[in-house]
Each structure stands twice: as C-alpha cells, then as structure tokens.
Amino acid sequence: MVIGAGVIGTALAARLSGSGAEVWLLDGGEPGAGTTGSSMAWINAHSKNPRHYHDLAVSGMRAHAALVRETGPAAFAEGHGGEGAGWYRPGGALRWASGGPGLDVLRQTVARLRDRGYAAEWIPVPRARELEPAVRIDDGDRVAYFRDEAAVDPGPLVAHLLATARAGGVRVRTGGAARVVGVDTAGGRVRGVRCAGGETVAADVAVCCAGWRTPEVAALAGAYVPLVPGDAPGSEAPTLLAHLEPAAGAPRLTRMVLTPGLHARPLAGGRVYLEALDLNDEVDRHTPADRVAALARELLDRAHGVLPAVAATARLVGGRVCTRPMPPDDNAIVGWTDGAEGLYTVVTHSGMTLSLRLGELVAGELLSGREAPELAPYRPARFVR
Ligand SMILES: Cc1cc2nc3c(=O)[nH]c(=O)nc-3n(C[C@H](O)[C@H](O)[C@H](O)COP(=O)(O)OP(=O)(O)OC[C@H]3O[C@@H](n4cnc5c(N)ncnc54)[C@H](O)[C@@H]3O)c2cc1C
Incomplete structure (x- = not known):
C-alpha cells in the first residue's frame, strides 16, 4: 500500500x-x-551536502537518464527531439554571476563539484550566449555550465x-x-x-x-x-513561483538558467517557470494574495533583466506559494x-x-x-x- x-x-x-x-x-x-x-x-546534485547526499542525488540523475534510455524518443519534451510529448529536457544548466557574494558562491560551488568529479566547467560568455540566445549575459559575467543536469516536466x-x-x-x-x-x-x-x-x-x-x-x-x-513547517516565520519550506506565458513566436528558453536574482526553466508551450531564492523568505502559506501578486510581479521585473526577449511579450500567470516537504x-x-x-x-x-x-x-x-x-x-x- x-x-x-x-x-x-x-x-x-x-x-x-x-x-x-x-x-x-x-x-x-x-x-x-x-x-x-x-x-x-x-534534476541536479548542485548543492547537496554532505557527500553521501550528493552521491544519492547523482544516482538520482543517472536513474532519470536510464529511464529516458529505456523509454526512447517518447521520453523527450518538445524542443528536445523525440516525439515532444514527454518529460525530459536535457541540455544542462547555465549559472552566472557578475561579482560580489553571488560570484563567490558560484566559485565555491564549481570547485566543490569538480572535486567530487561532477561535470562543472567555466565557459566563455560568447559560448553561453550561443547555448542560450534568449538570455542576457553581460561581457563581464562569469558563466559556469553543468552539462549533465536536466529538467523534467x-x-x-x-x-x-x-x-x-x-x-x-x-x-x-x-x-x-x-x-x-x-x-x-x-x-x-x-x-x-x-x-x-x-x-x-x-x-x-x-x-x-x-x-x-x-x-x-x-x-x-x-x-x-x-518536517519544517510551512507556516513558521523564516521557514524554508514555502516557495514563491510564477510562470511567464510569452506571445507566439517569442524566443524560447531551452534549459535551466540560474542567476543570483532569478532561477528560470522552460515549460511546455514556450512558457517559463520563475523562482528567486531571496523572495521565498518573504512568503509562507498564509501570505495574503495581494502580497503574493506583488512578489510575482517582482519575478517578472527580474525576468525582463535576465530574459529580455522572452519577457518582452509575456503575460505573468500562476503566481503562488507552494510548500516543499523539507526535512x-x-x-x-x-x-x-x-x-x-x-x-x-x-x-x-x-x-x-x-x-x-x-x-x-x-x-x-x-x-x-x-x-x-x-x-x-x-x-x-x-x-x-
Ligand atoms: C517550488 C518548488 C521547487 C522545487 N524545485 C525542485 C527542483 O528543482 N528539483 C528537485 O529535485 N526538487 C524540487 N522541489 C522538491 C520536489 O518538488 C518535491 O520534493 C517532490 O515533488 C515531493 O514529491 P512527493 O511525492 O513527496 O509530494 P507531493 O507531490 O506533494 O505528493 C504527495 C501526495 O500525497 C497525497 N496525500 C497527502 N495526504 C494524503 C492522505 N491523507 N491520503 C491520501 N493521499 C494523501 C497528496 O494528495 C499528494 O498528491 C521543489 C519543490 C517546490 C515546492
């Protein structure tokens, strides 16, 4: 049972x-x-500690790849080959920062993951722009690429x-x-x-x-x-998220992107999922709807900075708070x-x-x-x- x-x-x-x-x-x-x-x-083992938890997450990534191999083309989501009605979005994750604490954290993450034998590499900005033309990456940014990561629908x-x-x-x-x-x-x-x-x-x-x-x-x-309660002040369990619905013909995001102020990933139909770690601290299960809507608009503002061509024509949908099961x-x-x-x-x-x-x-x-x-x-x- x-x-x-x-x-x-x-x-x-x-x-x-x-x-x-x-x-x-x-x-x-x-x-x-x-x-x-x-x-x-x-689908990642980006910040999983201690080492045994990192290893469990890596074996989780491998289990996803194995299910995709076993399933064949039907496993792939639209835009990733195959039949387009599946769940798997390979292509890795791009993460960048321009300086300050964001870059310090990124440097530490890349160093720790490389020590653990994980695919984490620094790539030049032009290469990152080639991989993901829909995002704005400034010339002075440092970009890391985690090629074995993925997203699933x-x-x-x-x-x-x-x-x-x-x-x-x-x-x-x-x-x-x-x-x-x-x-x-x-x-x-x-x-x-x-x-x-x-x-x-x-x-x-x-x-x-x-x-x-x-x-x-x-x-x-x-x-x-x-579990960490979803309604305690400062709890890490509640999370704010919103979706962007760009107009038909708008450029599409194709993989996970992570910046100090915004995390974004592609969804079916060209939509984009948005989350920002600092905004999660502002919400819990009882946050009033007008406050949730204001914070979701903040996600849209940040998306204009990170994904200008996608956000330009986009409608904001589905701003809401969701609870993570957090031990x-x-x-x-x-x-x-x-x-x-x-x-x-x-x-x-x-x-x-x-x-x-x-x-x-x-x-x-x-x-x-x-x-x-x-x-x-x-x-x-x-x-x-
Ligand atoms: C915003 C957000 C972003 C996240 N991002 C990531 C990510 O990038 N990568 C990642 O790996 N994880 C991520 N997570 C975590 C991940 O989504 C969860 O760990 C996972 O979805 C939990 O799945 P679950 O099956 O345990 O819970 P659920 O999906 O909540 O399923 C539990 C089910 O139990 C049912 N249920 C509850 N009580 C009863 C009952 N009494 N009787 C019968 N049924 C009952 C519910 O109806 C529900 O369908 C994220 C979570 C959130 C909220």
Missing part, C-alpha cells in the same frame, strides 16, 4: 508493479497535483510512472474518497487503512509518500516524522518508522531528482527484506520526538 501519488509515490509504485506483490496506490487528490505539480523539477513524468504502475497490476484510487483518514493496527502492526469515502483497504505494509502532509499521515499510525536537516527521510510495525516513510526535498532512485532502493528493501546501504544515513529514527 502506497499513500500518496506524487512523484515519490508513483515512482515507487512503478517499481513495485509486476513484482507479484499486491500493491495499492491511494491519493486524496489527483496524481502529481501536490508539490510535484508546482516543482521547478531541476512533472505532469508527463508522473503520467508515465502511473501508466507503468497500472500496467504492472497496481490498483490506483484517487480523489477525495481515497484520502487516508485512518491507519488500522492490531498488536502494534499495520493491518490496513481507512479512506474518507468509507473504503477500508487491508495491507500489512503502508508506505507513506504524502509529501508535506507526511507528519499528519504518520501520526495516524502513532508515528513521529518531523529538518535537509536530507531525505526513508525507512521503517517507529510507532507501528509495517509503516515505512519516504519524504524528501529534491524529490524530483531523487524519486526514481529512491523508488528502486525502497522497492528493493520492501521486496527483498534487505537493507540498502545507500539509505542508511536517512532513517527516520534519527529524529526523536
């Missing part, structure tokens, strides 16, 4: 499918419509994983009636879950993949799994969970990058009963109530 059909739950369900185990996937909303649907979905990726899960026999229930409202236990063991629609589903293992709602779902089984130490939480025997938790930030690899590792543990050494640093027991 998998609770939650975001990228984490669907990647796991796809891996469990066809194994002979009876698997249910329940979501109280629509698959991929939670945090996954609002994610920037940059969450909707088509989740749809693909869900189709794989269904084809392999996973039973999927979604919508309000499938929201899990109780976990039944007997003798301290999970026996099944109760859904808002009245259905009871028997299970001897419940895997909680409920994203930022993990603490409340775990609590249904008497377990403690902490207190920023690393993933994965494993059997104290409170009820048979309850397993998988929750993480960077879940787009990690999803496919976590799906492989967790399915391996559940099906074989053998612990994966790679998951040892991430066990829920490191947090004490």
Whole structure:
C-alpha cells in the first residue's frame, strides 16, 4: 500500500508493479497535483551536502537518464527531439554571476563539484550566449555550465510512472474518497487503512509518500516524522513561483538558467517557470494574495533583466506559494518508522531528482527484506520526538 501519488509515490509504485506483490496506490487528490505539480523539477546534485547526499542525488540523475534510455524518443519534451510529448529536457544548466557574494558562491560551488568529479566547467560568455540566445549575459559575467543536469516536466513524468504502475497490476484510487483518514493496527502492526469515502483497504505494509502532509499521515499510525513547517516565520519550506506565458513566436528558453536574482526553466508551450531564492523568505502559506501578486510581479521585473526577449511579450500567470516537504536537516527521510510495525516513510526535498532512485532502493528493501546501504544515513529514527 502506497499513500500518496506524487512523484515519490508513483515512482515507487512503478517499481513495485509486476513484482507479484499486491500493491495499492491511494491519493486524496489527483496524481502529481501536490508539490510535484508546482516543482521547478531541476534534476541536479548542485548543492547537496554532505557527500553521501550528493552521491544519492547523482544516482538520482543517472536513474532519470536510464529511464529516458529505456523509454526512447517518447521520453523527450518538445524542443528536445523525440516525439515532444514527454518529460525530459536535457541540455544542462547555465549559472552566472557578475561579482560580489553571488560570484563567490558560484566559485565555491564549481570547485566543490569538480572535486567530487561532477561535470562543472567555466565557459566563455560568447559560448553561453550561443547555448542560450534568449538570455542576457553581460561581457563581464562569469558563466559556469553543468552539462549533465536536466529538467523534467512533472505532469508527463508522473503520467508515465502511473501508466507503468497500472500496467504492472497496481490498483490506483484517487480523489477525495481515497484520502487516508485512518491507519488500522492490531498488536502494534499495520493491518490496513481507512479512506474518507468509507473504503477500508487491508495491507500489512503502508508506505507513506504524502509529501508535506507526511507528519499528519504518520501520526495516524502513532508515528513521529518531523518536517519544517510551512507556516513558521523564516521557514524554508514555502516557495514563491510564477510562470511567464510569452506571445507566439517569442524566443524560447531551452534549459535551466540560474542567476543570483532569478532561477528560470522552460515549460511546455514556450512558457517559463520563475523562482528567486531571496523572495521565498518573504512568503509562507498564509501570505495574503495581494502580497503574493506583488512578489510575482517582482519575478517578472527580474525576468525582463535576465530574459529580455522572452519577457518582452509575456503575460505573468500562476503566481503562488507552494510548500516543499523539507526535512529538518535537509536530507531525505526513508525507512521503517517507529510507532507501528509495517509503516515505512519516504519524504524528501529534491524529490524530483531523487524519486526514481529512491523508488528502486525502497522497492528493493520492501521486496527483498534487505537493507540498502545507500539509505542508511536517512532513517527516520534519527529524529526523536
Ligand atoms: C517550488 C518548488 C521547487 C522545487 N524545485 C525542485 C527542483 O528543482 N528539483 C528537485 O529535485 N526538487 C524540487 N522541489 C522538491 C520536489 O518538488 C518535491 O520534493 C517532490 O515533488 C515531493 O514529491 P512527493 O511525492 O513527496 O509530494 P507531493 O507531490 O506533494 O505528493 C504527495 C501526495 O500525497 C497525497 N496525500 C497527502 N495526504 C494524503 C492522505 N491523507 N491520503 C491520501 N493521499 C494523501 C497528496 O494528495 C499528494 O498528491 C521543489 C519543490 C517546490 C515546492
């Protein structure tokens, strides 16, 4: 039984499918419509610490590349060859800074990543302009290129994983009636879950993949799994994002770009996803709509500076605040969970990058009963109530 059909739950369900185990996937909303649907979905190991977490993220990047090889042309998003209806946007990431603290951080990042054997190189400004003609890069900027990074479109990726899960026999229930409202236990063991629609589903293992709602779902089984709250002042969990919708014929962004004041990535139909780390500090789940709209306009202003030809004709859409599932130490939480025997938790930030690899590792543990050494640093027991 998998609770939650975001990228984490669907990647796991796809891996469990066809194994002979009876698997249910329940979501109280629509698959991929939670945090996954609002994610920037940059596939990277750019700032992951300590070293074991970096390595896990690199194996996450490789798992994405492997799924693309296995799927073939249908995996690629529009503008990247193939059939154009898929999710994968290769092409790496460009990151630049002109000086000051932004450049110091970039220098440290490139040095650390090169030490770790990661593809991170300085490239001349004309080369960067050639790679991404739609952006403004000044002559004095220093530009780093991370060629193995990518972006994915969450909707088509989740749809693909869900189709794989269904084809392999996973039973999927979604919508309000499938929201899990109780976990039944007997003798301290999970026996099944109760859904808002009245259905009871028997299970001897419940895997909680409920994203930022993990603490409340775990609590249904008497377990403690902490996440950074989305409504605490200064919390890193809430994130402001907005989309640009350029007019037809406007130049297109083709890969991830990161500057000290703006992160941007291409979306389907020429749209562009915008985020700025400093503006995230200004929001939480209760920020009034007019303040969110003003901050989204600030993202548009910054886009005029970084992507002038794209932003010139663009309409700003979808300015909103979304909550990241953020473990207190920023690393993933994965494993059997104290409170009820048979309850397993998988929750993480960077879940787009990690999803496919976590799906492989967790399915391996559940099906074989053998612990994966790679998951040892991430066990829920490191947090004490
Ligand atoms: C703005 C933003 C930018 C991000 N950028 C990146 C990035 O660039 N790269 C990256 O790797 N990661 C990024 N992340 C993080 C990444 O998106 C998340 O880690 C990932 O999407 C989490 O997936 P999930 O499946 O755990 O959660 P979700 O997508 O939220 O899925 C959880 C599901 O559980 C369901 N659920 C909850 N409670 C119940 C219940 N009681 N019963 C049944 N179902 C329930 C929900 O309906 C939901 O569908 C970003 C996140 C945000 C918010």
